[in-house]
Amino acid sequence: MISYLKGTIAGVVKGSGNRVILTLEVNSCGYDLQIPARLAQQLPATGEGIQVFTHLQIREEQPVLYGFGSVAERNLFRQLLNVSGIGAQLAIALLDTLELPDLVQAIVTANTQLLIQTPGVGGKTAERICLELRNKLADWHLPTAPLTSGPPPAILEDVQMTLLALGYTASEVSQALQAVSQNAGLAKSANSEDWIRQTITWLGSQ
Numbered sequence: 001m002i003s004y005l006k007g008t009i010a011g012v013v014k015g016s017g018n019r020v021i022l023t024l025e026v027n028s029c030g031y032d033l034q035i036p037a038r039l040a041q042q043l044p045a046t047g048e049g050i051q052v053f054t055h056l057q058i059r060e061e062q063p064v065l066y067g068f069g070s071v072a073e074r075n076l077f078r079q080l081l082n083v084s085g086i087g088a089q090l091a092i093a094l095l096d097t098l099e100l101p102d103l104v105q106a107i108v109t110a111n112t113q114l115l116i117q118t119p120g121v122g123g124k125t126a127e128r129i130c131l132e133l134r135n136k137l138a139d140w141h142l143p144t145a146p147l148t149s150g151p152p153p154a155i156l157e158d159v160q161m162t163l164l165a166l167g168y169t170a171s172e173v174s175q176a177l178q179a180v181s182q183n184a185g186l187a188k189s190a191n192s193e194d195w196i197r198q199t200i201t202w203l204g205s206q
Helices: 071-081 088-097 100-108 123-137 153-165 170-180 192-204
Strands: 004-014 020-026 029-035 049-059 062-068
Touching (some): 020 049, 029 049, 049 071, 062 088, 088 100, 100 123, 100 153, 100 192, 153 192, 170 192
Parallel strands (some): 029 062
Antiparallel strands (some): 004 020, 004 049
8 A cells, every 4th residue: 555655746737527637756657646626736836846645546457546635635535435425536526625624524513515515415415424424433532531721622522523533543633632722822712623723734744
């Protein structure tokens, strides 16, 4: 399994449909990866170096390599693929339509109206996404050690579940919340979205 590739951008082209293909040169070898259009807009110039987190899918003996800008985005992509009726293209469309924290928040809170903004996602599909992924969340264990600081109790569970949905471990979530809580301005906020965004940023910098 290829976890990630680190190399230089050889080119970015739009393929059939809404597919965006990134060609990444790694040790004189070119890899074609399908990436979300949102990531394509954030890439540096051709010839610049980047690291892309990957997912390899083999269907009908045809391997396809997908690339993502963060581990969290790749983890959510993989979880979406586990939902019945959700293929790779629809999973990428969801990632393109909503920013990562907003997409996870919509799933955790069963906000189907937000999910159906994605082309190809109807009401029944949105309900299935929420149902199947929330069921998975029920099997996860939240940090057992009490936080000495962190989000207000009213939103703590929401923040924890969202981060766990992105594939972070309970210990990573606890550590991140402790670190982010040092931001005094954020500690006074009762907005779960602010906590989620800041915590994901902190985790991505580690």
